[in-house]
Amino acid sequence: MSTRSVTTAIHVLEAVAELQPVGLSELSRAVEVPKATVQRVLVTLEELQWIERAERDGGKWSIAVHAYAVTSRGSSGSRIRDVAIGPLSALQLETGETIHLAVPDELRMVVIERLDTPHVLRAFLALGSRIPMHASATGLTFLAHSSEEFVRAYLQHPLAASTPDTMVHPQEVQAELKAIRSRGYSINPGGLSSGITAIGAALISRELGPVGSISVSGPSSRITPDKFQEYGTAVAATARQISMALPG
Amino acid sequence: MSTRSVTTAIHVLEAVAELQPVGLSELSRAVEVPKATVQRVLVTLEELQWIERAERDGGKWSIAVHAYAVTSRGSSGSRIRDVAIGPLSALQLETGETIHLAVPDELRMVVIERLDTPHVLRAFLALGSRIPMHASATGLTFLAHSSEEFVRAYLQHPLAASTPDTMVHPQEVQAELKAIRSRGYSINPGGLSSGITAIGAALISRELGPVGSISVSGPSSRITPDKFQEYGTAVAATARQISMALPG
DNA sequence: AACAATCGGTTCATCTAGTGAACCAACGGA
């Protein structure tokens, strides 16, 4: 009951994704598997079009588009996306700012949808970005509605600072989570990108608990403290609306 | 020299992506591998968080977000995305319409980035959408700048119609490709979705040839023939700009 | 109510095929 080769293959694949472009020896060390084994896996994955080697650059490996194409269609996130897109669109029109939809993956939030603003100055996260929970409005609300154990486990890990304004002390984060719970939405001024403020609210499935979050982001010069409450209640209302439409 | 189990595992994964939500027996049939083997692979992939089973619904399988998160970071597409995002943002502001960035995968174009418009009426392709080349503005420009062999090989396959307006005759497509080459950009009125017109231009790496395309899309009621040239030159200029900034 | 055809899941004898230590040749500093 192990399916070892498959497990190592996936580990190699994840290592390639993380370290790309990367060579054989480095991968072998990263995955802690002999070179010969890694080599065979690489060749196999190449045949399957999941990875490709750079023409130059000593033939280092990278993830191929095909892998992305396979995994991006559907995904559990898409159910959420489908029910969220309508309300998010309305929220975008109402606020005029960038809207993000993110779901948790391990210790990060992954941005699975974005609606843009017409403003020249705009907040920007590439789709598929993986951002730290404690440094983002989406992550913070998600944490605020997660179980105590999860939060404790999360705060065990070192909290990297994305900007000088990122909260890096566990107590500080805990206090903020409490504030978020009573307030109903999160506010993150410059914690992820300097000069960008975001306001977020969690999507909560009745059965599964928190499954993701949404946020409104824009330059701190536009999203000023006097707008926090207006945007906050709008985001929270939209989140509630989506939550109720959630499958399950 | 085969790494069979890895190959079947990936095949199972791709089948899950295509058929999700899907059950054991159906997968077994799709991949043409005994149930027992598929079962073991599924359990392994679940342990690795690449797939998950629906709580209800008889435990059917779907791709998990984690898989998406792994493959979306980086990927050959992302290099393109990184250099493209700035110019695309400018193009979006200039035109006010939805911008798509797509790269080829097998016989399709895969949408890897999108900048949308604040308009209520908006063109919309989900990220990761796989669209036929002959039915899309992005695909057509890509074809127009591909090798003759590639085009011939592509046109060998039956050309499915996405809408009544899709070009389905090889000669028709060939003629259009010629027009695109002399014009510098592609125009696709309603070929992919009825009522949506798109204008595209290819991203061409000096060393690798065409590596992807960009397009401006919107309702045909807004993107009228009198705007074709304006948008066309804008798209083509942006594509050239990105092409020059391309790595390699 | 009995039937047949699904479903998801498990068992186990067979032997394929994955493993990994040890080995290249080639490159690049020092």
Add this chain to the structure above:
DNA sequence: TCCGTTGGTTCACTAGATGAACCGATTGTT
């Protein structure tokens, strides 16, 4: 020249993948 890399290959050993056949539970049909 030497040392530490790199990517890549060989091969004896046996761990571990395979797949036909099985089970109990649903489901829809007669």
